[in-house]
Amino acid sequence: MTYFRALDPFPLESADDTTLHEFYAHLGRGRLVTTQCRGCGRSAWPPRGFCPECGSAVFQWVDLASEGTVHAFTVQETGLPAGFEAPRVFAIVKVDGHRVFTVLTGAEPAALKVGQRVRLAPLRVADDPRGNPRWLAAFTPL
Numbered sequence: 001m002t003y004f005r006a007l008d009p010f011p012l013e014s015a016d017d018t019t020l021h022e023f024y025a026h027l028g029r030g031r032l033v034t035t036q037c038r039g040c041g042r043s044a045w046p047p048r049g050f051c052p053e054c055g056s057a058v059f060q061w062v063d064l065a066s067e068g069t070v071h072a073f074t075v076q077e078t079g080l081p082a083g084f085e086a087p088r089v090f091a092i093v094k095v096d097g098h099r100v101f102t103v104l105t106g107a108e109p110a111a112l113k114v115g116q117r118v119r120l121a122p123l124r125v126a127d128d129p130r131g132n133p134r135w136l137a138a139f140t141p142l
């Protein structure tokens with residue numbers, strides 16, 4: 001079977017594909033983490049392989065809170081790629097001072113409100129071409 005990268009909507013998450021693979025491994029274990037620069041101490045979102053402040057490529061993984069607050073959201077009801085359920089709720093969730101672009105699962109769009117508390121609920125998506133599990137950061141209302 002031929003694998004067409006351009007048709008795959010999800011990031012490749014293995015160590016062979018990204019230096020940030022540990023982010024996804026932590027996510028699969030239910031933890032939201034990001035990179036913190038060992039040079040200047042700045043934490044980044046999304047996780048980065050180098051620091052935009054000082055240019056250092058030496059970083060450590062730090063945990064972020066497992067709960068956050070909805071900063072903004074939108075609902076997509078049509079035009080979703082095959083395999084995606086509608087309606088799809090996309091949101092920006094504030095977590096430890098970072099604004100995380102994410103998906104809200106288990107959310108009733110008409111009942112959602114800015115400022116609502118949400119909890120991390122990693123979403124398992126299609127396996128990669130080698131059969132390894134893949135995860136996306138997602139949240140669900142409390």
Ligand SMILES: [Zn+2]
Pocket residue numbers: 037038039040041042051052053054055056
């Ligand atoms: Zn730095």
